[in-house]
Amino acid sequence: MERNEALDILKPQLKQERYDHTVRVMETAIQLAQTYNVDVKKTEIAAIFHDYAKNRPLDELKRWIKSTYLPKDLLHYHHELWHGPVGAKLVEKEVGIHDREILDAIQYHTTGRAHMTMLDKVIFLADYIEPGRKFPGLEEVRKAAWEDINKGCWLASQNTVSFLMSKSQPVYPETFHAYNAFTRMVK
Numbered sequence: 001m002e003r004n005e006a007l008d009i010l011k012p013q014l015k016q017e018r019y020d021h022t023v024r025v026m027e028t029a030i031q032l033a034q035t036y037n038v039d040v041k042k043t044e045i046a047a048i049f050h051d052y053a054k055n056r057p058l059d060e061l062k063r064w065i066k067s068t069y070l071p072k073d074l075l076h077y078h079h080e081l082w083h084g085p086v087g088a089k090l091v092e093k094e095v096g097i098h099d100r101e102i103l104d105a106i107q108y109h110t111t112g113r114a115h116m117t118m119l120d121k122v123i124f125l126a127d128y129i130e131p132g133r134k135f136p137g138l139e140e141v142r143k144a145a146w147e148d149i150n151k152g153c154w155l156a157s158q159n160t161v162s163f164l165m166s167k168s169q170p171v172y173p174e175t176f177h178a179y180n181a182f183t184r185m186v187k
């Protein structure tokens with residue numbers, strides 16, 4: 001699928017602000033893909049559709065989790081974690097993308113997972129560092145991202161875990177799995 005066709009399909013799904021974020025994620029992800037020799041066309045499509053379900057009503061996201069083969073424990077965690085897994089299902093059903101690598105990168109873009117593929121890492125990190133983001137510690141992550149993708153992902157997941165703990169929020173197991181895996185990799 002060509003970029004403009006994909007963007008035309010995505011556009012009516014999202015509010016303008018979220019669409020603009022997606023275009024920045026796409027540009028950042030392609031640069032990361034070129035830096036680390038990841039398939040640029042797959043990266044482009046995964047980035048364009050990573051937040052496909054972001055503006056769906058929460059009760060619809062909840063219904064999809066209950067009625068499809070997705071981890072039910074998601075329902076016991078923050079609803080912010082639902083749009084990736086449901087997005088992967090909807091991109092398959094509604095857009096007709098069946099590439100497992102692309103669908104996995106969409107599914108795990110918020111939490112990460114234990115054994116992330118290079119495409120998973122590119123989408124996870126691009127979503128975190130795109131130029132519109134403002135998080136504490138972001139400049140260090142941005143710098144690391146272009147030198148060592150595992151270090152970039154490690155810092156990003158560490159920041160997320162620290163942030164959630166500082167707010168006394170639960171941390172989804174996959175988020176910890178990702179953080180632990182990157183901690184071992186960068187040692």
Ligand code: DGI
Pocket residue numbers: 021051054077078080081084109110111127160164169170171172173175
């Ligand atoms: O959809 P985006 O806003 O572009 O970004 P995203 O899909 O990475 O979502 C980021 C949000 O998800 C951010 O507010 C932190 C939150 N998050 C990530 N991992 C966890 C989490 N929230 C909880 N409660 N638990 C997690 O493990």
Ligand code: FE
Pocket residue numbers: 050051054083084109110
């Ligand atoms: Fe997201």
Ligand code: FE
Pocket residue numbers: 021025050051127
């Ligand atoms: Fe995003």
Ligand code: FE
Pocket residue numbers: 114173174177
């Ligand atoms: Fe797990």
